[in-house]
Amino acid sequence: MxxxxxxxxxxxxxxxxxxxxxxxxxxxxxxxxxxxxxxxxxxxxxxxxxxxxxxxxxxxxxxxxxxxxxxxxxxxxxxxxxxxxxxxxxxxxxxxxxxxxxxxxxLPNQLEQPVAAMLGMGLVAIAGIQTAQPELGDVVIVTGGGLVGQLTAQLTVLSGATPVLIDIVDERLHVAHLCGINTTINPNRENPKAYIMELTSGRGADIILECTGVPSVSLSAIDYARRNGKFVFVGSPRGRYQTDITPFLEKVHLWKPGGNLTLLGAHEWKLPVKQNDFCKHSMEQNCKLLSRLVIEKKLRLDPLxxxxxxxxxxxxxxxxxxxxxxxxxxxxxxxxx
CATH class of the missing domain: 3.90.180.10 (Medium-chain alcohol dehydrogenases, catalytic domain)
Incomplete structure (x- = not known):
């Protein structure tokens, strides 16, 4: 044809x-x-x-x-x-x-509007959530308030965990509040580590979801984690960045406060397109789930x-x-x- x-x-x-x-x-x-x-x-x-x-x-x-x-x-x-x-x-x-x-x-015909195109960014975010597996009561740090970070924070709420969204742009933090994200930090005005340690009684966050793709952000964000926590790359790292990587690796390896971390990648294409018996999640299944959450007004796209x-x-x-x-x-x- x-x-x-x-x-x-x-x-x-x-x-x-x-x-x-x-x-x-x-x-x-x-x-x-x-x-x-x-x-x-x-x-x-x-x-x-x-x-x-x-x-x-x-x-x-x-x-x-x-x-x-x-x-x-x-x-x-x-x-x-x-x-x-x-x-x-x-x-x-x-x-x-x-x-x-x-x-x-x-997709359902009732989604025939501009926000539906953002479901693709939701596929990135939900892959991060399914990789990290946050639980009820977890404190989850989301670095970056772009589309992926905003959607990741909203999905964190739906998982029962408490997100803390970090971004240097106040307008993005305002949008996050409109979407139900109650805790945000602008590191230009507030020390994220001090805030997170106070929030968690000195323990640190259970999960870090890095959504900026900026290597220097990863190096600072790893300091927010608790011992035995998880650090998940949701955004794809880009750009050349030279530094001493040993402190980062020590956080992953050593048995000390904030150490022994699990480092995970969460690229959306790690999932199969179609559901099969060997993988719990698929991109098609996630797309349908996200569209249902939007229709049920549990996932808010309009403010984004x-x-x-x-x-x-x-x-x-x-x-x-x-x-x-x-x-x-x-x-x-x-x-x-």
Whole structure:
């Protein structure tokens, strides 16, 4: 099956150069593939800004984006779990039409709104929660108040634990309060370690969920942990950083206060796309769980959207992310005509 469309795509042409490319494209569907017309796509700020700025080495031109929602407009001959017209989430680029990639998860029609595109960031956050396994009564430190950190903190509350969100941007901490995160710290005004030790009667936090991807933050955040605690990388570490790593390793290894830590990675792609008998969780299962939590108003996404851009504003959108971190939190592209 083939289908010809007028395709619009956001492309990184070079470092700090963003363009909206328009061309006629003919999609040829394989038997198990689906073609999706995009409604909304979510900017994964940490990943995409790192690639645009040169912090993460990539080859240009680069087609970017991997979290979007839209309607299925064509299906291959062997597709039996989706129908034309169905509203779905998929890991697809910032473009007006795409072949569904990896996960193509059907969503309830009542989620047909911009916030649905942020379910992809929820998949990152929930992988961190499922890796860390917080329990009722745990104190959990979440470093970073971007989309992943905000969603991680909300999911921590739903697990029964107490999150403490740390970020240097007051506007992000304000949004966290709107979403039910009661305890936040701005380290520019308050000593996080002193606060956490007072909160935990000198023991330290049970779990650290590192959501910034900034190596220097990891080195400071490990000091907030209790003995036998867990340190989980939720955000992907990026950028070159030179330091003495021995104190960090001692925290993991030595039997002393704040030591003997378990160090864990929680990349979302550690999970299978489809559920199987060998893994408790899957990306499809998580996507459906997150959508249900949003519908039940247990997971709040609306306060997280700060900007909705048209694709023609792509250069402006990424410039805002780089230059106005205190103003941009959740950024969505609206692909509707």
């Amino acid at each position: 083939t289908q010809q469309v007028q395709l619009r795509s956001i492309v990184f042409k070079d470092i700090n150069q963003v363009e909206l490319e328009t061309k006629v494209k003919t999609f040829k569907l394989g038997p198990s593939e689906v073609l999706i017309q995009t409604l909304y796509s979510c900017i994964s700020a940490g990943t995409e800004v790192a690639k645009l700025s040169g912090l993460q080495k990539v080859s240009y031109p680069l087609y970017v984006g991997n979290r979007a929602v839209g309607h299925v407009i064509a299906i291959g001959t062997e597709v039996d779990h989706l129908t034309v017209g169905e509203f779905v989430f998929s890991h697809i680029h910032h473009q007006s039409y795409s072949i569904g990639q990896q996960l193509v998860c059907p 959207i700060s900007h909705i851009y048209k694709p023609e504003e792509a250069q402006e959108s990424y410039q805002d992310l780089i230059e106005h971190q205190n103003k941009v939190l959740g950024a969505i592209f609206d692909w509707r005509d």
